[in-house]
Amino acid sequence: MIEATLCFPRRSRTDGSGNERTDEVLLIEKRRGLGEGWYNGPGGKLEGDETPRECAGRETREEVGLEIDPEALEKAGELTFLLDGEAHTFCHVFRTRSFAGEPTASEEARPEWVPVEDVPYDRMWEDDHLWLPGVLEGKTVVGEFRFEGGPPLDEAEFVNHDLEWDVALGTR
Numbered sequence: 001m002i003e004a005t006l007c008f009p010r011r012s013r014t015d016g017s018g019n020e021r022t023d024e025v026l027l028i029e030k031r032r033g034l035g036e037g038w039y040n041g042p043g044g045k046l047e048g049d050e051t052p053r054e055c056a057g058r059e060t061r062e063e064v065g066l067e068i069d070p071e072a073l074e075k076a077g078e079l080t081f082l083l084d085g086e087a088h089t090f091c092h093v094f095r096t097r098s099f100a101g102e103p104t105a106s107e108e109a110r111p112e113w114v115p116v117e118d119v120p121y122d123r124m125w126e127d128d129h130l131w132l133p134g135v136l137e138g139k140t141v142v143g144e145f146r147f148e149g150g151p152p153l154d155e156a157e158f159v160n161h162d163l164e165w166d167v168a169l170g171t172r
């Protein structure tokens with residue numbers, strides 16, 4: 001089974017007059033690989049003996065150039081994606097308001113700050129609207145999502161899911 005991560009950097013912005021506060025999340029438009037053409041958080045597969053939070057920090061740096069201290073990542077979810085009845089990917093989800101630098105595009109990703117109210121769920125993995133809103137509200141989630149008809153996973157059909165909220169997650 002693949003072990004992977006997703007990272008959702010957050011910021012709050014005030015408009016010029018200082019009245020309107022917008023809560024934003026950094027998404028990427030993925031330019032290649034699994035989920036190409038869709039929006040997602042920065043992230044990817046674990047390499048070597050790195051921990052999930054080290055992986056989330058490294059992928060965010062490689063894909064959009066933000067520097068993130070792995071210890072500053074807050075664990076928000078653990079998602080299992082099953083393909084044709086078999087565990088395909090186990091994905092650790094993190095969020096953080098602590099990072100350095102400005103997002104820049106890479107070969108893999110085009111970054112975009114998006115108001116939390118305007119996340120483009122119609123241009124994302126089909127399951128994301130089920131768990132990402134809660135994650136962006138600060139909840140923790142454990143989920144199982146079943147796909148059929150692949151590989152690859154991103155061409156399979158999303159068939160059903162189980163979700164559990166407000167779960168105490170490990171510290172990895």
Ligand SMILES: Nc1nc2c([nH]c(=O)n2[C@H]2C[C@H](O)[C@@H](COP(=O)(O)OP(=O)(O)OP(=O)(O)O)O2)c(=O)[nH]1
Nearest residue numbers: 004005032033034040043044045089091125127128
């Ligand atoms: N939001 C969301 N992300 C998903 C779903 N399924 C799934 O694998 N992912 C994530 C986990 C990983 O962060 C990412 C796939 O890994 P990746 O970006 O390394 O894949 P890739 O094929 O581009 O690999 P590589 O060439 O970069 O090594 O997609 C899903 O249903 N929703």
